[in-house]
Amino acid sequence: MTDSPRAFVSEIVAAWPHLSENGRMQAFRSLTRDRREDLFLDLTAPEQSQLLLMLPEHERRTYLRVLPPDDSADLIQESPLETKEGLLALLDDKSRAEVLALLAYAEDDAGGLMNPRFARLRPDMTVDEAIAYLRLQGRNMETVYYAYVLGHDQKLLGVVSFRDLFTASGRARIDEVMKSDVVAVKENTDQEEVARLFSAHSLAAIPVIDPGGVMKGIVTIDDIVDVVQEEATEDIQKIGGMQALEGPYLETGFWEMVRKRAGWLAALFLGEMLTATAMSRYEAEISKAVVLAVFIPLIISSGGNSGSQASTLIIRSIALGEVTLRDWWRVARREVFSGVALGSVLAIIGFFRILIWQGVFHSYGDHYLLVALTVAFSLIGVVMFGTLAGSMLPFVLRRAGMDPASASAPFVATMVDVTGLVIYFTVAHLVLGGTLL
Amino acid sequence: MTDSPRAFVSEIVAAWPHLSENGRMQAFRSLTRDRREDLFLDLTAPEQSQLLLMLPEHERRTYLRVLPPDDSADLIQESPLETKEGLLALLDDKSRAEVLALLAYAEDDAGGLMNPRFARLRPDMTVDEAIAYLRLQGRNMETVYYAYVLGHDQKLLGVVSFRDLFTASGRARIDEVMKSDVVAVKENTDQEEVARLFSAHSLAAIPVIDPGGVMKGIVTIDDIVDVVQEEATEDIQKIGGMQALEGPYLETGFWEMVRKRAGWLAALFLGEMLTATAMSRYEAEISKAVVLAVFIPLIISSGGNSGSQASTLIIRSIALGEVTLRDWWRVARREVFSGVALGSVLAIIGFFRILIWQGVFHSYGDHYLLVALTVAFSLIGVVMFGTLAGSMLPFVLRRAGMDPASASAPFVATMVDVTGLVIYFTVAHLVLGGTLL
Numbered sequence: 001m002t003d004s005p006r007a008f009v010s011e012i013v014a015a016w017p018h019l020s021e022n023g024r025m026q027a028f029r030s031l032t033r034d035r036r037e038d039l040f041l042d043l044t045a046p047e048q049s050q051l052l053l054m055l056p057e058h059e060r061r062t063y064l065r066v067l068p069p070d071d072s073a074d075l076i077q078e079s080p081l082e083t084k085e086g087l088l089a090l091l092d093d094k095s096r097a098e099v100l101a102l103l104a105y106a107e108d109d110a111g112g113l114m115n116p117r118f119a120r121l122r123p124d125m126t127v128d129e130a131i132a133y134l135r136l137q138g139r140n141m142e143t144v145y146y147a148y149v150l151g152h153d154q155k156l157l158g159v160v161s162f163r164d165l166f167t168a169s170g171r172a173r174i175d176e177v178m179k180s181d182v183v184a185v186k187e188n189t190d191q192e193e194v195a196r197l198f199s200a201h202s203l204a205a206i207p208v209i210d211p212g213g214v215m216k217g218i219v220t221i222d223d224i225v226d227v228v229q230e231e232a233t234e235d236i237q238k239i240g241g242m243q244a245l246e247g248p249y250l251e252t253g254f255w256e257m258v259r260k261r262a263g264w265l266a267a268l269f270l271g272e273m274l275t276a277t278a279m280s281r282y283e284a285e286i287s288k289a290v291v292l293a294v295f296i297p298l299i300i301s302s303g304g305n306s307g308s309q310a311s312t313l314i315i316r317s318i319a320l321g322e323v324t325l326r327d328w329w330r331v332a333r334r335e336v337f338s339g340v341a342l343g344s345v346l347a348i349i350g351f352f353r354i355l356i357w358q359g360v361f362h363s364y365g366d367h368y369l370l371v372a373l374t375v376a377f378s379l380i381g382v383v384m385f386g387t388l389a390g391s392m393l394p395f396v397l398r399r400a401g402m403d404p405a406s407a408s409a410p411f412v413a414t415m416v417d418v419t420g421l422v423i424y425f426t427v428a429h430l431v432l433g434g435t436l437l
Numbered sequence: 438m439t440d441s442p443r444a445f446v447s448e449i450v451a452a453w454p455h456l457s458e459n460g461r462m463q464a465f466r467s468l469t470r471d472r473r474e475d476l477f478l479d480l481t482a483p484e485q486s487q488l489l490l491m492l493p494e495h496e497r498r499t500y501l502r503v504l505p506p507d508d509s510a511d512l513i514q515e516s517p518l519e520t521k522e523g524l525l526a527l528l529d530d531k532s533r534a535e536v537l538a539l540l541a542y543a544e545d546d547a548g549g550l551m552n553p554r555f556a557r558l559r560p561d562m563t564v565d566e567a568i569a570y571l572r573l574q575g576r577n578m579e580t581v582y583y584a585y586v587l588g589h590d591q592k593l594l595g596v597v598s599f600r601d602l603f604t605a606s607g608r609a610r611i612d613e614v615m616k617s618d619v620v621a622v623k624e625n626t627d628q629e630e631v632a633r634l635f636s637a638h639s640l641a642a643i644p645v646i647d648p649g650g651v652m653k654g655i656v657t658i659d660d661i662v663d664v665v666q667e668e669a670t671e672d673i674q675k676i677g678g679m680q681a682l683e684g685p686y687l688e689t690g691f692w693e694m695v696r697k698r699a700g701w702l703a704a705l706f707l708g709e710m711l712t713a714t715a716m717s718r719y720e721a722e723i724s725k726a727v728v729l730a731v732f733i734p735l736i737i738s739s740g741g742n743s744g745s746q747a748s749t750l751i752i753r754s755i756a757l758g759e760v761t762l763r764d765w766w767r768v769a770r771r772e773v774f775s776g777v778a779l780g781s782v783l784a785i786i787g788f789f790r791i792l793i794w795q796g797v798f799h800s801y802g803d804h805y806l807l808v809a810l811t812v813a814f815s816l817i818g819v820v821m822f823g824t825l826a827g828s829m830l831p832f833v834l835r836r837a838g839m840d841p842a843s844a845s846a847p848f849v850a851t852m853v854d855v856t857g858l859v860i861y862f863t864v865a866h867l868v869l870g871g872t873l874l
Contacts, residue, residue, distance in 0.1 A: 006618035013637055017759060042637050131568070135603045145582055145599075145641070162582075162599060166572040181443035199666065200450055200479050202659045204582065204641060221658050222639045228662055229636065232669035233753050239676060240749025240846065241742055248759035249750060254771065258778045261746050265820075268742050269783050273790060275734035280800055283727050290720050293730045297712035297737055297854050304741070305678055305705050305847040309698050312677025313686060316670050322454060322685035334691065341695045346706050353710060363717055383702075409677065409846035410742040417734050 009035055013042045017248055025054060037066055045074040046247060053083060061090045069095055070115040070223070073102035110194050111187035113227070114208045114217035119147040123157055123175035127168045130160070145204040148215060149178045156182060156207055156215040184209045187216060191227045196321055198224050235319060238403065239312055241268065241410035268410050274418045275300075282425045289436040291364050292428055295375050300420040302346055303382035304413030307390030310335055311407045314394045318404045328395045335391040336384060343383030347376035367435050374431045378424040385423065386416040446472055450479045454685055462491060474503055482511040483684060490520055498527045506532055507552040507660070510539035547631050548624035550664070551645045551654035556584040560594055560612035564605045567597070582641040585652060586615045593619060593644055593652040621646045624653060628664045633758055635661050672756060675840065676749055678705065678847035705847050711855045712737075719862045726873040728801050729865055732812050737857040739783055739816055740823035741850030747772055747827030748844045755831055755841045765832045772828040773821060780820030784813035804872050811868045815861040822860065823853040 012027045019027060028036060028051065040048060040063050048067075052060050052075070064072060064087065076087050076099065088096055098116045105111030119137055121130050134147060147165070149158040158178030168177040184207045185194055197206060198221055205218045234244040243260040245252050279286075286293050314331060317323035323331060354372040357363050364371050390412045394404035429437060449464045456464065465473060465488065477485060477500050485504075489497050489512070501509060501524065513524050513536065525533055535553045542548030556574055558567050571584060584602070586595040595615030605614040621644045622631055634643060635658055642655045671681040680697040682689050716723075723730050751768065754760035760768060791809035794800050801808050827849045831841035866874060 006620060010620070010634075010637065014758065018764075041639070137603075166574075183443060183447070195662065197447075198659070199662050200447065202478065204657075204659060220641075221662065222635070222641060224662055225632065225636050225658065225665055228665045228669070229757065232665070232673070233757065236669070236673060236676060236749055236753045239673060240746050242746045242750070245750075248757070249754040250760060250764065250767070254774070258775055261743075261775070262779055262782050265739075265742055265746065265779055266782055266786060269735075269739055269786060272735050272738050272742075275738070276731050276790075279731040279734065283731065286730050287724070287727045290724045293723050293733070294713050294716040294720065296730070296733060297716065297858065298706075298709050300734055301709050301712070301737075301741075301847075301851060301854055302702075302706055304738075304850065305702055305709075306698075308846055309677050309679045309702065312673055313679070313682075316673045317686040320666065320670065320685070321451065323687060327455070327687065330687070337691070338695055338698070342699055342702055345699050345703055349703060349706060353713075409745055410738075413741065413850065414738060417738055421734065 006035075006038065009038045009042065012039060016043065016047055017251055021050075021054065024051060037063070040066065045071070046078040046251075048075050049079040052087070053079065057090075060087070064090050065092070065095070068115055069098040069117065070102060070113065070217075073099045073112075077103065077107060105187065108191045108227075109187060110185045110189040110191065110206075110208050110219055111216070113191060113194065113219045113223050114187075115220065116217040118205075118207070118215075118218045120215075121147045121149050121160065121174050123149050123151065123173070123178070125174045126170065127165055127172050127174065127177060128170035130174055131165060131170075134165075145220075146218075148207055148218075149174055150215055154215060155213045156184060156209055158182060159207070182207060185219070186211065191224075192231055192319070194219055195224050195228050195231070231319070235315065235405040238405035239315060239408050241265070241408040264408070264410070268414045271411075271414045272417060275421060278418055278421045282421070285425060285428065285437055289428075289432065291371055291436075292374075292425075296421070296424070298350070299375070299378050299382055299424045300417045301413075302379055303386035303416040303420040304409075305386075306339065306342055306383045307386035307412035307416045308409030310338075310387045310390030311393055311412045312409065314391045315404045315407060318394055318398060325395060325398060328392070331391055331395070332388065335387045339384030339387030340380060342387065343380035346383060347379040350379055351376040365436075367432065370431050370435060374424075374428050377431065378420075378427045381423045381427065382416070382420045385419055386412070389416055389419070443472075443475070446475045446479065449476055453480060453484055454687055458487075458491065461488060474500070477503065482508070483515040483688075485512045486516040486520075489524070490516065494527075497524070501527050502529070502532070505552055506535040506554065507539060507550065507654075510536045510549075514540065514544060542624065545628045545664075546624060547622045547626040547628065547643075547645050547656055548653070550628060550631065550656045550660050551624075552657065553654040555642075555644070555652075555655045557652075558584045558586050558597070558611050560586050560588065560610070560615070562611045563607065564602055564609050564611065564614060565607035567611055568602060568607075571602075582657075583655075585644055585655075586611055587652055591652060592650045593621065593646055595619060596644070619644060622656070623648065628661075629668055629756070631656055632661050632665050632668070668756070672752065672842040675842035676752060676845050678702070678845040701845070701847070705851050708848075708851045709854060712858060715855055715858045719858070722862060722865065722874055726865075726869065728808055728873075729811075729862075732815075733858070733861070735787070736812070736815050736819055736861050737854045738850075740819035740853040740857040741846075742823070743776065743779055743820045744823035744827030744849040744853045745846030747775075747824045748830055748849045749846065751828045751831045752841045752844060755835060762832060762835060765829070768828055768832070769825065772824045776821030776824030777817065779824065780817035783820060784816040787816055788813040804869065807868050807872060811861075811865050814868065815857075815864045818860045818864065819853070819857045822856055823849070826853055826856070 031039060052063060076084050079087055091099060119134055146159050146161050148156060151157050158180040159182050160174060160178045164177050183197060183201050187208055187210060205220045207218050208216045210216055237244045241264050243263060245260060351372050354364060354368060354375060358368040393407040393412060397407055398404045468476060489500060513521050516524055528536060556571055583596050583598050585593060588594050595617040596619050597615045601614050620634060620638050624645055624647060642657045644655050645653045647653055674681045679701050682697060788809050791801060791805060791812060795805040830844040830849060834844055835841045
């Protein structure tokens with residue numbers, strides 16, 4: 001299938017972000033009318049908007065009208081403010097009303113994702129009548145996997161899948177074959193929750209109802225794949241310690257990107273300054289025993305690493321709904337034990353590393369055994385603290401109404417660095433007091 | 438809809454990971470026959486397997502037969518080795534043959550995701566005949582969004598959506614209304630690539646064909662939502678610096694989890710030991726100017742933070758196909774400039790922090806201005822190096838055939854720590870040589 005024109009459209013779509021404005025126009029013009037439509041449909045909403053605004057007005061109208069209302073709404077959402085009015089004017093009256101209604105919803109609610117066009121049936125039709133009726137309705141539906149059964153008040157009574165319609169007897173009544181126990185969402189249900197429902201119930205579409213049970217539209221699963229990708233990207237960027245970008249890396253302006261990264265980096269830097277304050281307090285110890293300074297990066301980074309492991313693990317579990325706020329105590333207990341186990345592994349490696357180096361290079365002076373013990377005990381303490389702090393921070397953020405993904409690896413590392421220094425020098429005092437200190 | 442029994446099933450599904458074996462059994466038994474089926478269908482494959490194996494044999498047979506072949510294959514894949522044979526024996530002959538064929542594919546290939554049952558039509562049928570024929574076929578199809586048109590040799594000729602069928606004239610021939618330019622995948626296409634195709638083309642199902650063009654099955658989009666979530670979870674766990682877990686956090690055994698975290702943590706610790714080696718080389722400098730030790734955590738963590746920002750950003754862009762190997766030079770150039778800009782921001786903050794503290798607490802001795810300059814220049818160097826190393830490492834890993842997500846935040850931080858120390862002490866020599874050093 002690689003040499004078919006459809007595959008060529010896929011190639012162009014893949015190359016799109018890497019093309020100049022001119023290149024995009026040339027690629028678009030090189031296609032036949034039908035293929036241009038395919039290309040337009042396959043682009044993301046911001047790409048569609050940018051392409052559309054390069055075209056003359058009569059062509060804009062043609063391509064805009066190819067889109068179902070939810071996709072038109074996305075395109076207009078992504079377009080520059082001064083062009084929105086003009087784009088809306090290109091739609092026919094019915095579509096414009098639908099798009100305006102959709103634009104009123106928050107972008108990441110079920111209402112913002114839904115398509116107001118869906119296949120509807122009456123409960124008292126027969127299956128044969130329903131199939132005939134759907135053949136007439138077909139033109140107005142984006143996707144027909146299910147038909148929804150509505151009462152005279154437009155309230156949702158049930159759903160029939162096409163499979164149900166095809167396998168039932170032609171003379172059966174729709175309310176006999178429909179499933180009346182429907183998984184539905186409200187207009188303001190968050191898109192992450194909608195995605196979870198799709199995944200839990202293996203559905204192809206979910207109806208959106210208002211508080212009175214009146215059906216407003218459907219969310220289809222093809223929109224959910226994009227939602228899931230977007231949410232994961234946002235979480236990953238936050239875990240990496242930055243504000244989420246709004247578009248692809250190469251299409252984000254240089255200064256916007258620097259700004260989104262500089263904010264967190266500067267905040268972390270201010271937090272990390274506490275290490276300088278802590279270190280100043282330990283200057284006397286360091287001048288007495290410079291050997292202690294040697295292990296500072298090793299100790300604090302081990303705390304940071306174990307902390308970022310724990311926090312990313314818990315962030316993702318919360319995002320997938322595997323772990324909820326109520327589980328915090330179970331997680332805390334588990335992570336304390338994990339921390340001790342992981343810290344002990346590092347302590348053993350670190351202890352023998354010092355003994356071996358001492359044997360070969362005589363690096364650490366007469367009290368090398370006490371230094372090795374200091375490092376080993378500190379590692380257990382620091383890793384345990386890192387693991388516990390890293391696993392609890394996402395819960396704290398969620399409890400405070402913030403995004404758990406903000407418990408980024410760098411954030412946790414910074415938090416653990418200061419504590420790590422305090423743990424290290426406290427252990428040093430206990431172990432080395434009277435000898436080196 | 439919250440008090441309907443369907444909603445109650447959703448509650449049980451959500452609570453499932455938090456229930457004991459006994460509690461699961463009780464919840465299951467508390468439902469009517471139909472609801473039990475709903476519950477079973479909504480569980481994940483490992484949960485289904487665990488529940489099934491708790492049931493007596495005649496019930497096992499009933500529930501196993503509710504699943505379409507691709508889901509049965511997943512369930513059997515997830516079951517303990519000694520139970521697989523027994524479960525396969527519960528299937529009817531046709532299903533068993535299908536499941537065995539599916540089990541032969543790698544789990545994360547298109548072949549491992551596909552359902553061998555799909556709606557098929559002949560090119561020379563009329564639309565009316567096709568609709569009548571589909572009504573007969575219905576019982577054997579998991580999902581009917583599209584019907585596939587096959588020639589006598591079972592080669593894929595085209596596809597008709599139900600919408601096409603419903604809107605076409607009843608007398609038209611199928612080969613007149615079908616789309617012959619089909620987006621299809623091979624059996625060994627990676628599931629990430631399949632997910633990208635779904636997202637790019639807004640499809641509900643994609644046909645799987647063998648090298649000769651013979652149609653083998655379909656991958657449906659509801660399976661892809663799970664794939665996308667799984668792949669993102671794997672990436673996030675790797676970015677957090679650990680091996681990906683295979684199941685939810687609370688269901689993973691304690692020692693298995695410790696093992697998956699200890700491996701990377703120990704590897705990072707061994708890498709981080711280079712900092713101790715580097716620090717040993719600078720012991721003389723530290724004893725001459727203890728004030729230098731004060732800023733070590735601040736400097737190295739800034740490098741680590743900027744590095745993990747850059748690496749997570751690039752890892753995700755590569756995973757989404759926004760950035761490819763060919764873009765490495767564009768990214769490198771961009772990240773060098775970002776690094777200088779971000780480093781300068783931190784340098785300015787750090788410089789004034791030292792001047793202010795000196796003014797208030799007189800912390801840093803006579804040469805405080807030179808110390809401040811050392812810190813500032815080091816920050817620019819370290820952040821630039823961190824940003825560049827963090828952004829290039831995912832490319833290097835991809836080039837070497839490894840997963841870019843292994844360029845975890847902790848991995849990058851460790852890499853940058855050692856270099857950070859070298860940069861810091863080199864700058865210190867240049868700026869403070871003749872005064873403090």
